[in-house]
Amino acid sequence: GTRLANVALASLLSLSLMSSPAIADGQTEKFKLPPIDFNDKNRCSLSSSTIGQANAARDKLYDLRQCNLSGAQATGFDLSGVIMTKTDVSKANFQDAYFSKGYLQDSNFEGTDFTNAIVDRATFKGSSLRGAIFKNSVLTGTNFDGADVENADFTEAALGSFDLKSLCKNPTLKGENPVTGADTKFSVGCGGF
DSSP states (O other): OHHHHHHHHHHHHHHHHHTSOOOOTTOSSSOOOOOOOTTOTTTTOOOOOSSOTTTTOOSSOOBOTTOBOTTOBOTTOBOTTOEEESOBOTTOBOTTOBOTTOEEESOBOTTOBOTTOBOTTOBOTTOBOTTOBOTTOBOTTOBOTTOBOTTOBOTTOBOOHHHHHHHHTOTTOOSBOTTTOOBHHHHHTOTTO
16 A cells, blocks of 8 residues: 555656756756855956857856946857856947857846847846847847847847747837847747747
């Protein structure tokens, strides 16, 4: 009796674990980050990875949480695997940059230029991307849930069909980009959604 009940319970538990969906980095509900090293005086400087190769491989954690990098110039930088929460990178220039697997949550990206950037498998949950430019950028596997994308330009950005459906449901997907003049919703290509 008791042994059979234990086997049944173990079977149910293993079935429930196997049916859980796979979740990309940064999309886990309770994702715990290590403490910020405020003693590192160079922590808030942008530096391109020489070993990253868009795989987020670095010799140490690339932590830019709570940094003020407004107006930063980082054209072509490899910032793969970067962690940004409560970070101000408004009006930054990230043209041709790499943000693969970036944890970019609850940050200010207003007016930031990501033209031709690779921003795949990243998460912008809760971030402000008002007026951002993603022209011709790669955004496959990137999460915009809870992000403010009003006035953003996604012209010719590469989005997977699942990513497109999700982005088209974002209630802030409206307006016109103040720099390019592109209609936000039209630039994403939400016609059929």
